Amino acid sequence: xxxxxxxxxxxxxxxxxxxxxxxxxxxxxxxxxxxxxxxxxxxxxxxxxxxxxxxxxxxxxxxxxxxxxxxxxxxxxxxxxxxxxxxxxxxxxxxxxxxxxxxxxxxxxxxxxxxxxxxxxxxxxxxxxxxxxxxxxxxxxxxxxxxxxxxxxxxxxxxxxxxxxxxxxxxxxxxxxxxxxxxxxxxxxxxxxxxxxxxxxxxxxxxxxxxxxxxxxxxxxxxxxxxxxxxxxxxxxxxxxxxxxxxxxxxxxxxxxxxxxxxxxxxxxxxxxxxxxxxxxxxxxxxxxxxxxxxx
Amino acid sequence: xxxxxxxxxxxxxxxxxxxxxxxxxxxxxxxxxxxxxxxxxxxxxxxxxxxxxxxxxxxxxxxxxxxxxxxxxxxxxxxxxxxxxxxxxxxxxxxxxxxxxxxxxxxxxxxxxxxxxxxxxxxxxxxxxxxxxxxxxxxxxxxxxxxxxxxxxxxxxxxxxxxxxxxxxxxxxxxxxxxxxxxxxxxxxxxxxxxxxxxxxxxxxxxxxxxxxxxxxxxxxxxxxxxxxxxxxxxxxxxxxxxxxxxxxxxxxxx
Numbered sequence: 250x251x252x253x254x255x256x257x258x259x260x261x262x263x264x265x266x267x268x269x270x271x272x273x274x275x276x277x278x279x280x281x282x283x284x285x286x287x288x289x290x291x292x293x294x295x296x297x298x299x300x301x302x303x304x305x306x307x308x309x310x311x312x313x314x315x316x317x318x319x320x321x322x323x324x325x326x327x328x329x330x331x332x333x334x335x336x337x338x339x340x341x342x343x344x345x346x347x348x349x350x351x352x353x354x355x356x357x358x359x360x361x362x363x364x365x366x367x368x369x370x371x372x373x374x375x376x377x378x379x380x381x382x383x384x385x386x387x388x389x390x391x392x393x394x395x396x397x398x399x400x401x402x403x404x405x406x407x408x409x410x411x412x413x414x415x416x417x418x419x420x421x422x423x424x425x426x427x428x429x430x431x432x433x434x435x436x437x438x439x440x441x442x443x444x445x446x447x448x449x450x451x452x453x454x455x456x457x458x459x460x461x462x463x464x465x466x467x468x469x470x471x472x473x474x475x476x477x478x479x480x481x482x483x484x485x486x487x488x489x490x491x492x493x494x495x496x497x498x499x500x501x502x503x504x505x506x507x508x509x510x511x512x513x514x515x516x517x518x519x520x521x522x523x524x525x526x527x528x529x530x531x532x533x534x535x536x537x538x539x540x541x542x543x544x545x
Numbered sequence: 546x547x548x549x550x551x552x553x554x555x556x557x558x559x560x561x562x563x564x565x566x567x568x569x570x571x572x573x574x575x576x577x578x579x580x581x582x583x584x585x586x587x588x589x590x591x592x593x594x595x596x597x598x599x600x601x602x603x604x605x606x607x608x609x610x611x612x613x614x615x616x617x618x619x620x621x622x623x624x625x626x627x628x629x630x631x632x633x634x635x636x637x638x639x640x641x642x643x644x645x646x647x648x649x650x651x652x653x654x655x656x657x658x659x660x661x662x663x664x665x666x667x668x669x670x671x672x673x674x675x676x677x678x679x680x681x682x683x684x685x686x687x688x689x690x691x692x693x694x695x696x697x698x699x700x701x702x703x704x705x706x707x708x709x710x711x712x713x714x715x716x717x718x719x720x721x722x723x724x725x726x727x728x729x730x731x732x733x734x735x736x737x738x739x740x741x742x743x744x745x746x747x748x749x750x751x752x753x754x755x756x757x758x759x760x761x762x763x764x765x766x767x768x769x770x771x772x773x774x775x776x777x778x779x780x781x782x783x784x785x786x787x788x789x790x791x792x793x794x795x796x797x798x799x800x
Binding site for chain 2: 297301321324327328329330335341347348349351352353354397
């Protein structure tokens, strides 16, 4: 596998704010990668840096082996769909559908037409007059139909209803299977997309706090529940991510349980349950004190 | 999975194609840069015709001659030219963040944009030259009014076209440079820019006054002639193109 994106020591500061703070990671070619994190964590800034829209303060970015900044050779293989994308005043939906093919070499006009119908997007309407969901669906359609080898979706479905979101997931997976490419998906709706993701990057306060395969992550933490004394005995010396207790019953989320640990827990009469990706990320990014070292 | 099957690299368009695509992008919705200005022009034209018609029906021959000679120096078309600056500012400040979403480099965007507005300059000055010629032939649309062919332009059609071409270029490129200040530094940039512009103009006025050179300035304008003065605007126009590029090259489409 070759790397689609290689980032080393990347920082972007706005005055004293470190929007992206000394970040190093690699995203392999092919696959859907989740870029997850809270509001203001630095997701959009990071994607703007990766697509040459913003300038790094320090560090290096390689997209398909080259710096993306002002690099037409790299950028023609990149499509970045931004939640807050502005369109020129008085632009209608049809103007986007007409001009997008000029800039994306793999544009599939039939596919775009199909999507416009499925998302019930009125072609002749002014973009200013669209609902928030319809506005998002323009981005979704451009992102899918452009078939760029590297596609970024930044919160692509703000305001989209559940039906339209499911449509997006279905179309993304189907089209991705037929036309493999690298997709970076940034979202808050972690559980909705967790089945799509092959790799997960979690950014918090401008730093990458998780960089792992989705499978590893799912098996990296377990909820252990039982009587408080049994749970306490079992949890001692283990990495505790979260704890709930009611009366004599306790439930803790523990990181990195081995097969032996699991057997021991079951033998002690404890219940084991998997932790959802969303729960796991909440546990790992809501800790106000020093970051928990993540180990798979 | 091997990397060879992963991506289908997109067809590589040549540099010129990429630039021309940006130029086309400015024309994909013609409302703002073509329809609205010519609606304004049509309105000005209609008002001029109505005034001409009222004058013809109410004034004596002697008064009419006076009124028409006054109209020879009509500046209505000047408003249209200044409006071009506004159009360029709006088009660039809105199209730049949008073009970034189409993965366009700033360089391609800038060259394509300058090309788009140079094209508009040619088309608009041609249109005004043709209208001016018709105005001339029909003796002011049959009403002795002057709009497209003010007398200070002289009778030469080539001069007419040249003057308007250079003026359109001047206002469009000033607009592009101003918009570049905006996309680079947003509102703060605009404030500093206009303050600086005011200071520069004030400085020149003070300089001319202190050195008592107003008469020399006047003589220079008289000696250079209308077409000559217009030609001199090519200097600030070229500077605007260059400065606009240097500014936009480091601009980021922040929200």
